Amino acid sequence: METVHAAMPALTVSSAPVPVTAVAPGSQRVPVLRVMFRATCDAAVTVRSLNLLRRGQGSAADIAGVHALDGWQRVSRVASVQRDGAAIVRLGRLTLEPCGQKTLTIVADIGASAARAGEHRFVLTQASDIDAADATVLLVPGSLASQTARVAGPERSVVTVAYPQLTEPVRYGEHRTIARLRLGVEGEDDVRLQTILLTNDGSARDDDVQNIVLESSSGQRLTGTAAQMDGESVLLTFQPPLLIGRNEERLMKLTADVRASKRRTIRFLVEEPGDIVAVPVRGRR
The missing domain is CATH 2.60.40 (Immunoglobulin-like)
Incomplete structure (x- = not known):
């Protein structure tokens, strides 16, 4: 044979x-x-x-x-x-x-x-x-x-991230607030935010979290909606690009439909500085 x-x-x-x-x-x-x-x-x-x-x-x-x-x-x-x-x-x-x-x-x-x-x-x-x-x-x-x-030219402004505490636990259901973010700008220039990559440091994956969108604290949509996570992360695009002035801060909330079981945990964060894509806006005062 x-x-x-x-x-x-x-x-x-x-x-x-x-x-x-x-x-x-x-x-x-x-x-x-x-x-x-x-x-x-x-x-x-x-x-x-x-x-x-x-x-x-x-x-x-x-x-x-x-x-x-x-x-x-x-x-x-x-x-x-x-x-x-x-x-x-x-x-x-x-x-x-x-x-x-x-x-x-x-x-x-x-x-x-x-x-x-x-x-x-x-x-x-x-x-x-x-x-x-x-x-x-x-x-x-x-x-x-x-x-x-x-390397040349002046130093770029830096986008800072803080995570205010949620006002209530994340539960199963539609349009739940699953994270809060405070984005600020340090430096000489204003910036326009283009995209943000958020990574879940918990155990929820893929379609455990659906219809994900970033909103202002008043509920205005700031990004497009992602159907679900890609593995442990989700990429959101600001529509239109979001202007944040130097030394200014914006409070935002991440909302989604939570389909995960109680054993699955959710804790979204910006894992690396480069996960926020922003371009400087020079000469705006």
Whole structure:
């Protein structure tokens, strides 16, 4: 009888530079590298992590952290950059089906005290930099360069987050208040909030929480409505972008239909500073 051997999964990885101009100290989610994955048609491939290397005439301490985005959705925790420039970006749930493709953007958060004129770029240097479980990895030659980000200009304003206590427990039912947030701005510029990624630090997942929206304290809708969580998180887009003046604060409430059992817990928070995407509004006084 002829023995049939299962084909080993394989993954092709290539990277491309992301056009970046000068970035201000305190800038978040600055694109530094775009990474493309393509699985062969033999089997699904799970990508666990990427070992990045920072290069350029600047200090690793100027980078507050790097992480991976799938579109606007963060798919990794923020990774610290070590003194030697190494940063391990651990991907949460990146699985490519047979013949599947995926593109991730690696972004960097620039420290508020980053030195002006510092230059930073990130690269994948060899196939072993990609942990794809038992899959064979091919890193395409000639695609290792990353665009250099140069630090320049005034410091960016910072969006601060506080979590006032809920006035009543979260219960099963429709249109429940499941979190309260107080967003403020520290710095010289006003900002417009574009998106916010909220992560549940409790045990509720996916459709345990539905029809999620961020409202003002008076009940005015500030964002679009998300049908349900994506795993443990939800991405909400401000419609229209929300203006917050410097040294101003806005109290908001997160409302949703709660379908989780009593054993499931709900505690939403902004897990990383870059999970709030805001753009400065300069010259408005």
